[in-house]
Amino acid sequence: MSESRCGPSETLRRTGVPTEADLAGLRPDPARVAGPVAVLECFQRIPCDPCAASCKRGAIAPFADINDLPVFAPEKCNGCGLCVARCPGLAIFVVDETFGPGEALIKLAYEFLPLPERDGAVVALDREGRPTGQARVVRVQRPKSKDESAVVWAAVPKSLASVVRGIRVEEGRLAHEASRES
Amino acid sequence: MESVEVAVVGAGPAGLSAALAAAGQGACVALIERDERLGGQLVKQTHKFFGSERQEAGVRGFAIAHGLAEAVAAEPAIEVRLASTALGYYSDKVIYLEEPDGLVKLRAERTIITTGAAERMLAFPGNDLPGVYGAGAVQTLMNVHGVRPGSRVLMVGSGNIGLIVSYQLLQTRVEVAAVLEAAPYVGGYLVHAAKIRRAGVPILVSHSVKEALGDREVRGAVVQRLDSAWKPVPGTEVTIVCDVICLATGLTPLTELAWQVGCKMCYVPALGGHVPWHDEDMRTTIEDIYVAGDCSGVEEASAAMVGGRLAGLSAAASLGHDRGVAGKKQAAREELAALRAGPTGDKIRKGLARLRGAGGSG
Amino acid sequence: MRIADHPILEFKKGRSVKFTFENQEFPGYEGEPVAAALLAAGIRVLRESPRLHRPRGFFCAIGNCSSCLMVVDGVPNVRVCVEPLREGMRVERQKGHGDIRWSPSK
Numbered sequence: 285m286s287e288s289r290c291g292p293s294e295t296l297r298r299t300g301v302p303t304e305a306d307l308a309g310l311r312p313d314p315a316r317v318a319g320p321v322a323v324l325e326c327f328q329r330i331p332c333d334p335c336a337a338s339c340k341r342g343a344i345a346p347f348a349d350i351n352d353l354p355v356f357a358p359e360k361c362n363g364c365g366l367c368v369a370r371c372p373g374l375a376i377f378v379v380d381e382t383f384g385p386g387e388a389l390i391k392l393a394y395e396f397l398p399l400p401e402r403d404g405a406v407v408a409l410d411r412e413g414r415p416t417g418q419a420r421v422v423r424v425q426r427p428k429s430k431d432e433s434a435v436v437w438a439a440v441p442k443s444l445a446s447v448v449r450g451i452r453v454e455e456g457r458l459a460h461e462a463s464r465e466s
Numbered sequence: 467m468e469s470v471e472v473a474v475v476g477a478g479p480a481g482l483s484a485a486l487a488a489a490g491q492g493a494c495v496a497l498i499e500r501d502e503r504l505g506g507q508l509v510k511q512t513h514k515f516f517g518s519e520r521q522e523a524g525v526r527g528f529a530i531a532h533g534l535a536e537a538v539a540a541e542p543a544i545e546v547r548l549a550s551t552a553l554g555y556y557s558d559k560v561i562y563l564e565e566p567d568g569l570v571k572l573r574a575e576r577t578i579i580t581t582g583a584a585e586r587m588l589a590f591p592g593n594d595l596p597g598v599y600g601a602g603a604v605q606t607l608m609n610v611h612g613v614r615p616g617s618r619v620l621m622v623g624s625g626n627i628g629l630i631v632s633y634q635l636l637q638t639r640v641e642v643a644a645v646l647e648a649a650p651y652v653g654g655y656l657v658h659a660a661k662i663r664r665a666g667v668p669i670l671v672s673h674s675v676k677e678a679l680g681d682r683e684v685r686g687a688v689v690q691r692l693d694s695a696w697k698p699v700p701g702t703e704v705t706i707v708c709d710v711i712c713l714a715t716g717l718t719p720l721t722e723l724a725w726q727v728g729c730k731m732c733y734v735p736a737l738g739g740h741v742p743w744h745d746e747d748m749r750t751t752i753e754d755i756y757v758a759g760d761c762s763g764v765e766e767a768s769a770a771m772v773g774g775r776l777a778g779l780s781a782a783a784s785l786g787h788d789r790g791v792a793g794k795k796q797a798a799r800e801e802l803a804a805l806r807a808g809p810t811g812d813k814i815r816k817g818l819a820r821l822r823g824a825g826g827s828g
Numbered sequence: 829m830r831i832a833d834h835p836i837l838e839f840k841k842g843r844s845v846k847f848t849f850e851n852q853e854f855p856g857y858e859g860e861p862v863a864a865a866l867l868a869a870g871i872r873v874l875r876e877s878p879r880l881h882r883p884r885g886f887f888c889a890i891g892n893c894s895s896c897l898m899v900v901d902g903v904p905n906v907r908v909c910v911e912p913l914r915e916g917m918r919v920e921r922q923k924g925h926g927d928i929r930w931s932p933s934k
Binding site for chain 2: 292296298299300301302325326327328329330331332333334338347349350351369370371372373374375395397398409410411412413414430431432433449450452
Binding site: 500501502512526528583584587594595596597598599600602603604606607608610611612613614615638681682683710720 | 830839892893
């Protein structure tokens with residue numbers, strides 16, 4: 285069970301970027317969990333509870349007060365990623381540190397165009413949007429309804445499993461330049 | 467002269483909810499909207515809503531608007547008047563409406579004012595240049611009309627609106643140079659901030675815009691750091707290249723009708739400025755006039771929908787309609803309390819306490 | 829400047845029409861606000877302020893603030909951010925307060 289945290293750090297409240305202190309306790313314990321598991325980067329008490337309803341395995345407890353932080357049981361989670369697609373804050377990721385030799389898999393919500401291509405390469409970004417190298421697109425799950433986000437499965441070096449939380453499709457830059465000319 | 471039991475002025479989330487609630491109790495309703503479509507600011511919201519399932523959490527804003535508009539269209543007791551502007555409320559409970567075919571007089575036993583709020587202006591040299599736009603304007607252009615407002619935007623204000631509109635700009639492949647925030651902390655939900663930080667957009671707290679640059683149109687902005695007393699620090703000026711300066715520094719309630727009617731108005735900064743005094747049933751100091759949504763206190767769309775529902779129920783109940791109205795009103799009050807219970811509800815709770823403390827004597 | 833594809837939204841536009849701005853022809857879509865059609869064509873300066881002749885554009889885009897007043901088909905003080913575009917409209921920058929023509933016979 286995740287422990288209760290004492291609120292977002294000063295730095296997170298000033299920058300929008302969670303610190304090591306905020307993220308402590310979120311990293312799945314490899315001794316207890318193998319395979320893909322959700323990481324809920326949700327640190328602030330706001331009125332919001334769709335994640336609990338989205339989980340079919342009861343890994344996110346129903347909310348007593350909708351302002352509470354989600355209470356997550358990683359051992360019940362199979363990393364299916366439904367919560368990733370449904371979270372209004374796009375704050376949930378699925379991380380699989382056992383994905384492959386030297387590789388970890390990150391599943392993240394993606395709401396930009398163009399959607400990346402399967403087997404394509406994208407730029408891997410950290411929480412400040414800084415490039416950390418390339419990621420290989422393993423799969424792109426298109427949303428099943430308008431109210432879900434597309435979910436991109438990106439393979440990254442294992443050492444970056446706790447670092448990569450965004451991607452950039454390079455073609456987007458060309459489209460932006462084109463729009464500047466019009 | 468036409469007459470209805472309940473007139474609702476403004477068909478955003480609060481007004482739509484008020485009309486549906488009143489009609490659901492059996493009242494005969496006129497829903498008045500100056501725009502050519504229903505939905506207010508809700509139609510522009512592309513993000514999945516927060517709150518709980520009762521307020522359609524997880525559903526995108528524009529889909530919620532669409533659902534409410536469809537429910538209204540399916541409700542025979544609601545007469546929708548589009549392109550209809552309420553000019554004033556006069557004696558004998560008559561509202562004058564300006565419509566394309568001319569002036570219409572509508573008599574309403576009860577009137578619910580749900581006219582929303584508008585973007586605040588910020589004072590700085592060059593703030594009247596083409597390219598200085600309110601955040602709502604940028605949203606309207608992008609999400610309703612499909613036109614990009616520019617190619618590189620400086621966002622002023624890191625409340626939910628500033629953060630959400632920045633993200634929406636990125637979704638239309640418009641660059642966001644930075645988000646400025648005068649306070650030392652991010653104003654809106656941290657998850658909204660995290661989304662744009664992951665896309666590489668800087669958030670500069672304790673910063674404000676000093677002036678807009680450009681002869682005929684915005685070509686850039688000078689930004690400056692503020693000290694702990696919110697005063698500009700000399701020597702910290704930096705020029706940012708941009709062609710749009712987007713102001714998201716707060717909303718101010720649109721209360722002309724409430725003033726004109728003679729409702730007691732209170733100045734409560736935490737609610738956005740002057741708001742009509744109203745009780746727990748959303749009733750103002752004028753017996754037949756109710757308010758809900760942002761014009762009664764700037765808050766969130768979820769609260770606007772519940773508040774609108776409460777106002778609609780209260781207005782219908784006051785006319786004698788009762789289809790379990792007491793229970794439904796109580797449920798709405800409890801939902802509002804739940805939405806406002808956490809730390810993000812501090813401001814609105816303080817604002818309402820101050821309002822109620824001001825007393826309701828006319 | 830028009831958004832061709834969007835990750836979440838679809839835009840339904842009316843039929844294509846043509847209008848003139850300062851005697852030059854521009855394309856647009858029937859029913860969209862004149863200001864949107866102008867912005868799509870890269871036109872942001874909509875009028876000149878009365879006293880200091882400063883360039884002005886729109887601000888609120890929902891008809892509240894009166895920043896976007898232009899002369900449309902000879903009629904001044906038209907809020908182009910909410911005025912629906914029609915085929916053949918003549919749009920001009922308004923200089924100052926605008927010239928209201930009134931008909932004593934009306």
